Amino acid sequence: MSSESIEMAKNRAYKLIKEANDDLEAGRIDEAGWYQRGMAVITPAYLAGDNPRSQSGHSGDEKHWRHARSLVAEAMDRDGDFLDVGCASGHLMECVQLWAGERGVQIEPYGLDIAPELAALARRRLPQWAERIWVGNAIDWVLPRHFDYVRTGLEYVPPRRQPELVRRLLDLAVAPGGRLFLGTQSEEIARTRTQPSHEEVIASWGFRIAGSLHRPHYQDERLEYQLCWIEAGR
Ligand SMILES: C[S@@+](CC[C@H](N)C(=O)[O-])C[C@H]1O[C@@H](n2cnc3c(N)ncnc32)[C@H](O)[C@@H]1O
Incomplete structure (x- = not known):
């Protein structure tokens, strides 16, 4: 199995991301161009989706979505508010509230997205939360307040x-004692993985991984879903 094929199985946008990373490092684009390139692909693709999952970049059905994403709700051990950094259609916001609620954990969701059109879609879908869905880039957005739980993707x-990004969100977005979730994402299972795991990479930057959840992939036995978190100091 080539490393490119496993990377494509982990993330359908692998080639796009790799090309943008290579162009940035070679000086062919600047950081603004890096974000623009991602948005130029993601925004029309998500807007063309005919359900809230595909409008959040997920190609599977409801069962698959829950299998992959519910790790976020399972990592919530008490009531609190939740900021989804990269909220797209806002579907994870509403699902996390529902899934955590099934376990007796009350969650108030908030969202941020770099793409104004996707934030607008989330506000249209979830008008009751329109005032708490913001547009901004996670790397420089001026955070309005702290949250008990914050989720984002390193990519x-x-x-x-x-x-x-991790340092910034921990310092400015996560309330004391709260959790910064990184993921969920697909990762190669430990038995065959030759690269450092997601958790090992984050730990190598000097962060202490406070916890993680893993679940077999829905349909690809080479992969698992993974979510890890870092706790903000009290
Ligand atoms: C794959 S979707 C995630 C949807 C949902 N949160 C989930 O986990 O299923 C990623 C979203 O992150 C947004 N995004 C990407 N880079 C971002 C950044 N630097 N700041 C804020 N949002 C970003 C994209 O526009 C896209 O809507």
Whole structure:
């Protein structure tokens, strides 16, 4: 199995991301161009979706979506508010509230997205939360307040900015004692993985991984879903 094919199985946008990363490092684009390139592909693709999952970048059905994403709700151990950094259609916001509620955990969701059209879609879908869905880039957005739980994906910023994104969200977005979730994402299972795991990479930047959840992939036995978190100091 080539490393490219496993990377494509992990993330359908792998080639796009790799090309943008290579162009950034070679100086062919600047960081603004890096974000623009991602948005130029993601925004029309998500807007063309005919259900809230595909409008959040997920190609599976409802069962698959829950299998992949509910790790976020399962990692919530008490009531609190939740900021989804990269909220797209806002579907994870509403699902996390529902899934956590099934376990007796009350969650108030908030959202941020870099793409104004996707934030607008989330506001249209979820008018009751329109005032708490914002437009901004996670790397420089001026955070209005702290949240008990914050989730993001490292791939939302160029690799060279990823440790800074984690530091920034921990310092400015997560309330004392709260959790910063990274993921969920697909990762190669430990038995065959030759690269450092997601958790090992984050730990190598000097962050202490406080916890993680893993679940077999829905349909690809080479992969698992993974979510890990870092706790903000009290
Ligand atoms: C794959 S979707 C995630 C949807 C949902 N939160 C989930 O986990 O299923 C990623 C979203 O992140 C947004 N995004 C990407 N880079 C971002 C950044 N730097 N700041 C804020 N949002 C970003 C994209 O526009 C896209 O809507």
